[in-house]
Amino acid sequence: MIKNEAYYAVIFTSKHSEQIDGYLEMSNLMETLAKKQKGFMGFESARNDIGITVSYWKTLEDIKNWKQNADHLKAQEKGKKDWYCWYHVRICKVEREYEYVIS
Amino acid sequence: MIKNEAYYAVIFTSKHSEQIDGYLEMSNLMETLAKKQKGFMGFESARNDIGITVSYWKTLEDIKNWKQNADHLKAQEKGKKDWYCWYHVRICKVEREYEYVIS
Numbered sequence: 001m002i003k004n005e006a007y008y009a010v011i012f013t014s015k016h017s018e019q020i021d022g023y024l025e026m027s028n029l030m031e032t033l034a035k036k037q038k039g040f041m042g043f044e045s046a047r048n049d050i051g052i053t054v055s056y057w058k059t060l061e062d063i064k065n066w067k068q069n070a071d072h073l074k075a076q077e078k079g080k081k082d083w084y085c086w087y088h089v090r091i092c093k094v095e096r097e098y099e100y101v102i103s
Numbered sequence: 104m105i106k107n108e109a110y111y112a113v114i115f116t117s118k119h120s121e122q123i124d125g126y127l128e129m130s131n132l133m134e135t136l137a138k139k140q141k142g143f144m145g146f147e148s149a150r151n152d153i154g155i156t157v158s159y160w161k162t163l164e165d166i167k168n169w170k171q172n173a174d175h176l177k178a179q180e181k182g183k184k185d186w187y188c189w190y191h192v193r194i195c196k197v198e199r200e201y202e203y204v205i206s
Contacts, residue, residue, distance in 0.1 A: 009195050011112060011157055013147050017205070044116050046149040052157060054114055060198070080203055088202040092112050092195035095163070099191040100183055102120070 007041060007094050010063055012053045014087035023083045026075050037066045056094075063091060110144060110197050113166055115156045117190035126186045129178050140169045159197075166194060 016023070034040055034055065039062025043055040057063045066072060079087070119126070137143055137158065142165025146158040160166045169175060182190070 008198075009112075009114060009193060011114065013157070044153060044155060046151050046153055046155045048149050048151060050147060050149055052147060052149045052155040054116070054155060054157075084203065084205070086202065086204045088200065090112060090200040091198050093198055095111075095194050095196055097191065097193040099189065100187065101189045102187070 005058075008057045008060060008063060009092045009094055010055045010057065011090040011092060012051075012055070012087060014051045014053075015049075015085045016051070017083060017085050020083050022078070026078065030072060030075050033069065033071055034066060037069065038062055040066070060091070108161075111160045111163060111166060112195045112197055113158045113160065114193040114195060115154075115158070115190060117154045117156075118152075118188045119154070120186060120188050123186050125181075129181065133175060133178050136172065136174055137169060140172065141165055143169070163194070 031043070034043065039058035041056040041058060043053060045051070045053040057066070067076075134146070137146065142161035144159040144161060146156060148154070148156040160169070170179075
């Protein structure tokens with residue numbers, strides 16, 4: 001996914017609290033919904049001590065719309081209440097990129 | 104780590120090959136060296152199916168200098184030869200950010 005046009009990355013880093021009942025279901029639902037959002041380009045995610053999810057979007061407006069999506073707002077509220085000790089969100093403009101794939 | 108001044112994130116996503124002998128030692132060494140580089144602000148890392156490491160830097164020049172560091176060049180070469188099926192590097196400008204810490 002290397003693009004010629006400018007695009008944006010949202011870096012979401014987080015640490016879970018001990019109580020994560022319902023988290024996985026909500027996470028899967030958010031993935032399904034995000035994929036239907038205008039401007040969504042993809043995401044990558046990994047977790048061990050901390051979790052890092054990076055989602056990619058065409059415009060800042062698309063990111064704002066997803067943040068304000070009604071179901072997503074509920075998930076954010078639940079996340080703050082129950083699932084996360086902390087999280088940090090960074091909205092970034094991808095300036096350049098390169099990749100390596102084994103030949 | 105929320106900063107008033109502009110800064111940059113390098114998103115490094117990767118998938119390991121089956122052979123990762125020596126990877127952990129090199130990874131630890133690179134962490135030690137990166138922390139000594141001018142402009143280094145911090146990093147976050149997680150891995151399960153894929154690995155995501157995000158490092159933060161004051162300027163694009165700092166990122167370039169780290170990429171060209173002699174020891175780091177050796178690590179990149181070894182990484183391509185042995186440890187990674189693929190990797191993807193995105194250099195990003197952090198446009199804005201917010202965080203949540205449990206009260």
